[in-house]
Amino acid sequence: MKTLTVDLGDRSYPIFIGQGLLNQAELVKPYVKGSQVLIVSNTTVAPLYMAQAKQAFAGFDVQEVILPDGEEYKNLETLDMIFAAALKHRFDRKCTFVALGGGVIGDMTGFAAAAYQRGVNFIQMPTTLLAQVDSSVGGKTGVNHPLGKNMIGAFHQPQCVVIDTLTLNTLADRELSAGLAEVIKYGLIQDAPFFAWLEQNLPGLVKKQPDLIVEAIERSCQCKADVVASDEKESGVRAHLNLGHTFGHAIEAGMGYGNWLHGEGVSAGTMQAVYLSRLLGDLTQADQDRIQAIFEQANLPVLPPSQSALPNQTYLDLMAGDKKSQAGKIRFVLLKAIGQAYVTGDYPAELLTQTLNEWRATA
């Protein structure tokens, strides 16, 4: 087992990474303050892993709530199922919520924990690659709104993160690929050697080769932990983690939540950011080709939906609502080079239009 630490002063917490951690009671016990534990999962994950997770909390008053599975349920209405379960079982302010599932479960459980009785503890037990390398670390929680993704939420750090890599054995290939999009992102924004390592090892990662999976998760979590420790509330460098996300969130919202996976939107969206970075003269055609090749190796889409499916104006309207926007100006994370990201709202509007026109699916 590997242990990393997210260094946030008195809110610091460990990330445990290894095989078979999900049912380890001694591991999580120190992170449960009261006697009541609510495990939040969904209809896909609960049948596979709820029993193991309950073993980890043996001896506590454990209750469960099972949400429908999918990004389209990441809203205030489904969130209320968590509150109702906690209230029905008379959970008090010292209770602990546990997120057992992917990014949607983690984001919703974290926000429910932030808001329940104005804040209770929570533990992340991510079961998808995307959640393990990204969303379970860093305390960003929330739900979507019909008018924008992750628009309602809170910064609320977990007590610990338990990453059991065995859970990836049951993960669908499409979900694994979606997680790889965020892994590749870390290389692109700040770690060129990691990007090169990924170019070498993607075939093995796609086949879930255990040692490679553990190394990819560990390096990704270390990147995330470093960024979060230096900028918890995203006043600066943390925004780099949103490479491809402004474009990608617009794809997800515009095509209807749940149709494009988050990682798929990030992959196509990152290619748009890369294309714009090339038009701005920072990336070369060779850079663009390398990045396209690695996403394709991961079986991810590199082109956003066609003009007819997502017209430019709809695209721009959706992106204008992005949380990085300031006074109506869309701001993007772009690349100066592979391994070096920056945020800007200062680009020629026609280059954005050119990107939206030229880098597109044709069907």
Added chain:
Amino acid sequence: MKTLTVDLGDRSYPIFIGQGLLNQAELVKPYVKGSQVLIVSNTTVAPLYMAQAKQAFAGFDVQEVILPDGEEYKNLETLDMIFAAALKHRFDRKCTFVALGGGVIGDMTGFAAAAYQRGVNFIQMPTTLLAQVDSSVGGKTGVNHPLGKNMIGAFHQPQCVVIDTLTLNTLADRELSAGLAEVIKYGLIQDAPFFAWLEQNLPGLVKKQPDLIVEAIERSCQCKADVVASDEKESGVRAHLNLGHTFGHAIEAGMGYGNWLHGEGVSAGTMQAVYLSRLLGDLTQADQDRIQAIFEQANLPVLPPSQSALPNQTYLDLMAGDKKSQAGKIRFVLLKAIGQAYVTGDYPAELLTQTLNEWRATA
């Protein structure tokens, strides 16, 4: 104009108290960080004061959202109206929400501000006595759940609080009385001289005599500011502010939100806490009579609903869900003397039953 300060380090903020402050642009301007202002009000208050409040934010991009009026609308569904308005107008992370109304508007606007894009600024402009002396100060925000009052929320401090005492001229007598319940509370929990002052001056306060109103608000806000500064997240002394609230919240929930005003629940609930304190031997019959007399002078109910309207078991079930509860034990704020409160879960169960049986409306 009087200015008090809530001392919370880098989150400190001023409370301005005076006549005709609502439209003073110079007063609020330093507390608006971005260019966008969303004023949240309700169908009762907006026709009276929205125009004045808009004058205060002249020069900004001001939008408004008008909620239905009443505690029964303090829920996640109505909260969504605030998010939808902000998103529709493309409000970004530097925007400011303004709460123009009573406690319900303040609590909901504050929670919306805490959760919108994971946190934006907000300003309190309370227009009821209850909001001016209590709920607008201290950063407790939230909404109700069918299974419990204020169960979903956040600690989120405002940038400033603007108390225009002229707004009380349009306040219904019943609402004024409800506010006086919280004013009396400050005397009871920590300020015996203030309690004695109130005994002298309640007739003038009920008649809204301006100098007395300003003094009562100022002394109440100073009490609240002191308590909040010493215990922002309610790990100790802040719980004293909940005198009468465990009983009172159960009355509000049990009788259906909106039927009993919050201050009315607090009045009858405080009398129950007083009765229990007397049974415990801490208060005398003379104390109880003084306290009953002052609530009656304020035209407030002193008896909770009858056994048939709110049976003991329902009462106990509702109270067991209180946020102060720990491991199923109902904890109460009680009085050692007038001016001296404490929190306890350590009382003979039969004295609670005796209180619920004996101190009751008979109809």
